[in-house]
Amino acid sequence: xxxxxxxxxRWTLASVATLLGLWAVASWLLPAAVLPSPLRVIAAMVALVxxxxxxxxxxxxxxxILMAFGIGMCAxxxxxxxxxxxxxxxxxxxxxxxxxITVPAIVTxxxxxxxxxxxxxxxxxxxxxxxxxxxxxxxxxxxKSIDNRLLKMGQVFRASRxxxxxxxxxxxxxxxxxASARFxxxxxxxxVLFVExxxxxxxxxxxxxxxxxxxxMTNVLAYALSFVFVMLVIEVGVFGVLERRIFRWRxx
Amino acid sequence: xxxxxxxxxxxSFDSAGTRRTVLxxxxxxxxxxxxxxxVGPSGCxxxxxxxxxxxxxxxxxxxxxxxxxxxxxxxxxxxxxAYVFQEPRLLPWYTLAQNLEFVLEAGGxxxxxxxxxxxxxxxxxxxxxFRHFYPAQLSGxxxxxxxxxxxxxxxxxxxxxxxxxxxxxxxxxRTLRQSLLTLWQRFRTTxxxxxxxxxxxxxxxxxILVMGGGRITEEIDLRATPRPRSYDDAALFEASKQVIRxxxxxxxxxxx
Numbered sequence: 218x219x220x221x222x223x224x225x226x227r228w229t230l231a232s233v234a235t236l237l238g239l240w241a242v243a244s245w246l247l248p249a250a251v252l253p254s255p256l257r258v259i260a261a262m263v264a265l266v267x268x269x270x271x272x273x274x275x276x277x278x279x280x281x282i283l284m285a286f287g288i289g290m291c292a293x294x295x296x297x298x299x300x301x302x303x304x305x306x307x308x309x310x311x312x313x314x315x316x317x318i319t320v321p322a323i324v325t326x327x328x329x330x331x332x333x334x335x336x337x338x339x340x341x342x343x344x345x346x347x348x349x350x351x352x353x354x355x356x357x358x359x360x361k362s363i364d365n366r367l368l369k370m371g372q373v374f375r376a377s378r379x380x381x382x383x384x385x386x387x388x389x390x391x392x393x394x395x396a397s398a399r400f401x402x403x404x405x406x407x408x409v410l411f412v413e414x415x416x417x418x419x420x421x422x423x424x425x426x427x428x429x430x431x432x433x434m435t436n437v438l439a440y441a442l443s444f445v446f447v448m449l450v451i452e453v454g455v456f457g458v459l460e461r462r463i464f465r466w467r468x469x
Numbered sequence: 470x471x472x473x474x475x476x477x478x479x480x481s482f483d484s485a486g487t488r489r490t491v492l493x494x495x496x497x498x499x500x501x502x503x504x505x506x507x508v509g510p511s512g513c514x515x516x517x518x519x520x521x522x523x524x525x526x527x528x529x530x531x532x533x534x535x536x537x538x539x540x541x542x543x544x545x546x547x548x549x550x551a552y553v554f555q556e557p558r559l560l561p562w563y564t565l566a567q568n569l570e571f572v573l574e575a576g577g578x579x580x581x582x583x584x585x586x587x588x589x590x591x592x593x594x595x596x597x598x599f600r601h602f603y604p605a606q607l608s609g610x611x612x613x614x615x616x617x618x619x620x621x622x623x624x625x626x627x628x629x630x631x632x633x634x635x636x637x638x639x640x641x642x643r644t645l646r647q648s649l650l651t652l653w654q655r656f657r658t659t660x661x662x663x664x665x666x667x668x669x670x671x672x673x674x675x676x677i678l679v680m681g682g683g684r685i686t687e688e689i690d691l692r693a694t695p696r697p698r699s700y701d702d703a704a705l706f707e708a709s710k711q712v713i714r715x716x717x718x719x720x721x722x723x724x725x
Binding site: 366367369370371372373374375376377380384385388466467 | 523525544549550551552554556558560561562563571572574575576603605623629
C-alpha cells in the first residue's frame, strides 16, 4: 500500500473512532432509554445476528431495494437520455421533473399505496418513483457533457457506431453512471425503509417502527446499524471495485 | 495527377436570421503527394474548407471529387482520410497503442497488421517506449506527436491538419513539424493543412493558398525549394515575408 493509501486509512479510522466517541459522550448525558451507548447497541446487534428475524428482514428489505433501484435506474436512464438527446423531450419533461422533486416523498408513496395497494408491488414502485426525478437530472447532465470534439475525431476516422459507443461514449458516461447509481442506491434504501414503515409487515423499516413503538431504542439502532453494514459492504465490494476499474486510466 | 478537385464550392451559415457566406465559389485542385497550406486570417473559411474536403460537411454547394468520384462515395469505398486537430484529441482512457488501435479498427485494418503499423509510426516519431502510457502521463507536445502518428498509422490517402502546432511553443512545434515531415517522406501522403503562421506554412508546403473573405486570393508555389528544408533558408524567409505582405494588404483592404 502506498504512503497515501495508509494515510487515508489512518484518517478513516480516526474519523470512525471520533464518531463513536461522540455517540458515547452523548449517551452518558442522556437516559439510556433515549440514546443507548454504542456498547449496548453492539451487544444487541450480536444478539440479533443469532436470530432468524434479522436475516429474513434484511433479505426482504434488500430484495425491495434492488427491485426499486433497478426500476428507478431504468426509468431515469430512459428519461434522462431522452431529455439530453431531444430538446423537445427536454422541454416536455422538465415540468414533470420539477414536480417530482418538489412533491414530498411521503405524498408519492401514499398515493402509490392507494393506487396499487398496500402490497410489495406498491412498496417497490413507491420507493422507485421517488428517486426517478433526481436520477434523471443527474443522467441528463452527464450525457450533455459528452465531449463533442472526441465524437468528431471518431467521425473523421470513420469509426462505426458501435465503436463510438464503446470507445468514446461509454468511458465518458461511466463515471456519471457510477455516481448516479451510488446516489440512487443511497436514496432508494432510505425510501424503502420509509415505505416499509408506512405499510409493510416485515423488513428492516417495519422492524425499526415496531421497536420504536415499544420504545426500545437499543434495538432500533441495532437494526439500523446492521443494515448500514450491509450497505457498506455493497459500497465497498461493488461500487469500490467498479470505480477502480473505471478510473484505472486516471491513476497516473 | 490531380487527386482532389474542389469545384465552385460555396458554404454559408445562418445565424440569428442573417446569412453569412464563409466560402464563396472556391475551386482548387490538389495533386497526389502534394503538401498544400491554407493560410489566412481567422474566419476566412480555411477550417470550413478543410471540413468539406474531409467529407464532414455535406451542406455546401459545388462539388468535391476524389479521382473523379464524389468524396462521399470514395469514403465508402476505402478512401481514407486522417485528421490532426489543434488539440491532440486522444482518448484519455486508452494508452497510446490503444488510441492507434482505435483508428486502425475504424479504418478496417486486419488485427494481424496492427502491431506492425503501430510499431512503425511510433518508432518514427520516437514514442515507441511510451506506447503503454496514457495521454495524461505525457506532455502536450508528445500527445500531439502521438496524434500525428495516429493519423499516419492508417496510411491515409489524404491527411488534413487544422492548425496542428498553434497550441505549442515554437521549439516543440519545430520538432513536431520535423516528425510530420519524417512520416510524410515515408508515406508520401497528400497533405492539406491550415495555418495562420506564415513561416510554418512556407516551411511545410509545396503550395500555399492564401485565403481572404471566403476566397482563395493568392497562390505561392514553393515546389522549387528543395527538401529537407532548413529554418535558416533565406528563400523560405523571403516567401514567408511575401505571405505576410499579402495578408497585411488584405487586412488593410478589409478594414477600409
